[in-house]
Amino acid sequence: MQAELLIHAQWVLPVDPLDRQLTDHAVAVADGRILAVLTSEEARRSVEAQRVIELPGHLLMPGLVNAHTHAAMVLMRGLADDLPLMTWLHEHIWPAEQRWVDPAFVADGTRLAVLEMLRGGITCYNDMYFHPEVTAQVTAEAGMRAVIGMIVVDFPTGYAASADEYIAKGLALHEHYRNHPLIRVAFAPHSPYAVSDAPLQRVRALADELEVPIHIHLHETRDEVLQSLRDHGERPISRLNRLGLVGPGLVCVHMTQLEEDEIALLADSGAHVVHCPESNLKLASGFCPVAKLLDAGINVAIGTDGAASNNDLNMLGEMRTAALLGKGVAGSASALPAATALRMATINGARALGLEDEIGSLEPGKSADLVALDLRDSHTQPLYHPVSQLVYAASQQQVRQVWVRGRHLLRDGLPTGLDNGRIIAAARTWGERLGR
Template sequence: MQAELLIHSQWVLPVDSENRQLTDHALAIADGRILALLPSDEARRSIQAERVIELEGHLLIPGLVNAHTHAAMTLMRGFADDMPLMTWLHQHIWPTERRWIDPSFVRDGTRLAVLEMLRGGVTCYNDMYFHPDVAAQVTAEAGMRAVIGMIVLDSPIGYAADADDCITRGLAFQDRYRDHPLIRIAFAPHSPYAVSDVPLRRIRTLADELEVPVHLHLQETRDEIVQSLRDHGERPIKRLDRLGLVGPGLIAVHMTQLDDTEIARLASAGAHVVHCPESNLKLASGFCPVAKLLAAGVNVALGTDGAASNNDLDLLGEMRTAALLGKGVAGSASAIPAATALRMATIQGARALGLEDEIGSLEPGKSADLVALDLRDAHTQPLYRPISQLVYAAGRHQVRQVWIQGRQVIRDGMPTRLDPVEAIAAAQVWGERIRADS
C-alpha cells in the first residue's frame, strides 16, 4: 500500500465503537484521509510511505471538537468575572459589544482563539458570534475546521439592525461558504429569550430548506425558566417544540435546567446537547444532568463556551471537569468514565455538528484530523491506561503535533500557518482600548 504519511505512535485511542486502547500502532494517510490503522510492525512491512514519523512516548487521538464557543470573545477574557449570567450579559458584555464589535474585532479575536484551540488539540469548533464571514475567513486561513453560526438576535448590537437583518446577512454568508472544504454553516439564534417567535419560525423553515443545524443557548439558568413562564406561559423547550425546532437538527447548549419529561423529549426527537461544565460552574448557572441524558440516549457533546466566561478554550481541561462533575452530580464514581468524556469531546461532538462521517474518530476513510500528545512528562507517568492519563492528568501543553485533513497545523507545539507574535500583539492592543474605555 502506498501512503503519503505514516505515523507510528506508542499509544493510539481511535475512539471506535469498542473504545480500544492500542499500543504500537501506525496510521497511514493519503489525500488527507486515513487509509489504515494497523500494528506498527505490520505497517513497516506493508506500507510504502513518502514520509514516516515516529512518536515514541506519544498518544495519538482524533482531533478534539469544541461544540460551542464564541471565538472572538477571547478579546474579553477576564473582562467581567465573578457575577451571574444576566448581570454579566446586560451590564458588561452586551454594552461592550455594542461599543466595539466590528470586523477587525472579530478578526483579531478569532485569530487568537484559533491559535489557542489548535495548540490545545482542537481541530474543529462550533461558533456563535457576529461577522461570521470574518470568522470563517480567519479559520480557513489557519487550516482549521469549523461550523460557523448565522447569529440571530432581535435587538440591534452593531452587526445587524434586528433579527430579519441578521437572517439576511447570514444567508448571504451561507451562499459564499456552502461548498467550502473546512467551513460548514449553522443557524445560531442566541437563545429563546433573545429571539421572538416570528424569526424562530423563519429559522426553522430555512434550516429545513438548507439542511443546516440550529445552534442556541437553552435552559441555561433558573431565571431563564422563570422568565419564559412569565412571558410565554411555558418552559423554553416546550416553546421551541411548539415552534418546530426540537428535532435532530437542534444543538442545545448548557441545558442545566431539565426535568425528566424534557430529557425524554430530547431523546425521542434526536436532539443534541452541548455540555459546557466550566462556564456553567463559573457563572453558577447550574448542573447539566449528563448521566441522565446519556442514559436516555441523548447525544451529549462538549464545549468550552467563550473565553469571557470560562476563561480558556481548553477542551482537555473541559473533559476532566466534565468527568469529575458528572460523577458528583450523579452520585456515582462510574457515571462519566474517561472513555465517555473523550467521546463527548470527539465523536459525539462530530455527531452533534453532523460531521460524524468525516471526523471524530481515527478510522479508515475519515479525514486525517488528529492530535499527538507527549505523555513523557512527570505528571503523566507511570502510564497504566493511556485514556486515564489523557482525561485525568494530561495538559494541553503536551499537545505537540496536530493535523487537519492530513496537513500539519501544529508542529512541535508551534503553529505552521499562524504567527503567534502577531496574534498576541493584536489582542494586547484591544485590551488596552477596552480597558481605557471602561
C-alpha cells in the same frame, strides 16, 4: 499501500465503537484522509510513505471538537469576572460588544482563539458570534475546521439592525461556504429570550430547507426558565417544541435546568446537548444532568463556551471537569468514565454538528484530523491506562502535533501557519482599549 504520511505512535485511540486502546500502531494518510489504522509492524512491511513520523511515548487520537464557542470573545477574557449571567451580559458584555465589536475585533479575536485551540488539540469548533463571515475567513486561512453560526437576535447591533437582516447575512454566508472543505454553517439563534417566535419559525423552515443544524443556548439558568414562564406561559424547550425546532438538527447548549419529561422529549426527538461545565460553574448557572442524558440515549458533546466566561478554550480541562462534575451530580464514581468523556469531546461533538462521517474518530475514509500528545511528561507518569491519563492528568502543553485534513498545523508544539507574536500583540492592543 502508498501513503503521503505514516505516523507511528506508542498508543492510538481510534475512538471507535469498541473504544479500543491500541499499542504500537500507525495511521496512514493520503489526500488528507485516513487510509488505514494498523500495527506498526504491519505498516513497516506494507506501507510506502513519502513521510514517516515516529512518536515514541505519544498518544495519537482524533482532534478534539469544541462544540460551543464564541471564538472572538477571547479578547474579553477576564473583562468581567465573578458575576451572574444576566448581570455579566447586560451590564458588561453587551455594552462592550456594542462599543467595540467590528470586523477587526472579530478577526483578531478569532486568530487568537484559533491559535489557542490548535495548541490545545482542538481541530474543529462550533461558533456563535457577530460578523461570522470574518470568523469563517480567518479559520479557513488557518487551515482549521469550523461550523460557523448564522447568528440571529431580535435587537440591533453593529452587525445587523433586525432579525431579517441577520438571517439575510447568514444565508449569504451559507451560499459562500456551501462547498468549502473546512467550513460548514449552522443557524445560531442566540437563545429563546433573545429571539421572538416569528424569526425562530423562519429559522426552523430555512434550517430544514438547507439541511443545517440549529445551535442555541437553552435552559442555561433558572432565571431563563422563569422568564419564559412569565412571558410565554411555558418553559423554553416547550416553546421551541411548539414552534417545531426540537428535532435531530437541534443543538442545545447548557441545559442545566431539566425535568424528566424534557429529558424524554430530547431523547425522542434526537436533539443533541452540548455540556459546558466550566462556564456553568463559573457563572453559577446550574448543573447539566449529563449521566441522565446519556442513560436516556441522548448525544451529549462538550464545549468550552467563550473565554469571557470560562476563561480559556481548553478542551482537555473541560473533559476532566465534565467527568468529575458528572460523578458529583450523579452521586456515583462510575458515572461518566474517562472513555465517555473522550467520546463527548470527539465523536459526540462531530455527531452533534452533522460531521460524524468526516471527523471524530480514526477510521479509514475519514479526514486526517489528528492530535498527538507526549505522555512522557511528569504529569502523566507512571502510565497505566492511556485514556485515564489523557482525561484526568494530561495538560495542553503536552499537545505536540496537530493535523487537519493531513496538513501539519502544529509541529513540536509550535504553529506552522500562524504568527504567534503578531497575534498576541494584537490581543494586547485590544486589551488596552477595552480596559480603559
